[in-house]
Amino acid sequence: MDIFERLKAAAPMEWAGYVDHAFVRQMGAGTLPQAAFRTYLVQDYLFLIQFARAYALAIYKSRNLADMRMAKAGLSAILDVEMDLHVRLCGRWGLPPGEIEAAPELQATVAYTRFVLDCGVAGDLLDLHVALAPCVIGYAEIGRRLAPDGVAALADHPYTDWIGEYAGEGYQEVAAQARRHLDDLAARAMTEQRFGELAALFAKASRLEADFWQMALTQSER
Structure with a gap:
């Protein structure tokens, strides 16, 4: 069992609440309201801007070139x-990049991204990558779950592009590399005493991911 599986096993309720959230189930079924998906896309774009900063921070926190290259x-x-x-x-909804970037960050977006950045600033590279893991590796797991028969089988599914991006070979390899890197960092920097602290970080990040899905559903109902 690698460190990622151990972290999931230590936070089963939080992990299930994230990867099996109503937003994810509705997306897989093709019943997710477009308004919820649109809210999600705009907020996730803003979310990724902050995550890019987190990876830039990972470069700074790295102590060798291999870690720097992974962050890059x-x-x-x-x-x-x-x-x-x-x-x-x-763009399908007439939203240009400038308008997306000018959109206000909603509370769930701020909560998760600043939590990750704080983990990186206050902790070391392992803390930062544990906080990133539910997003980076979790999206690959969700993508596989929503495309059990492969991307081609999605056909005219309304959310083919999104599911296909994360179920596709390219992103699956990104997640696999992130998972191997997390295991390597743990082998170098984790003690059994520290595992409880890392599991708590992972659980909180998973809860914040679930809150992010819920934000999109709640906004679409207003």
């Missing part, structure tokens, strides 16, 4: 891949 790859995945996906999807 994560930063590139956000700035050059994920944000482009969001721009493309938002």
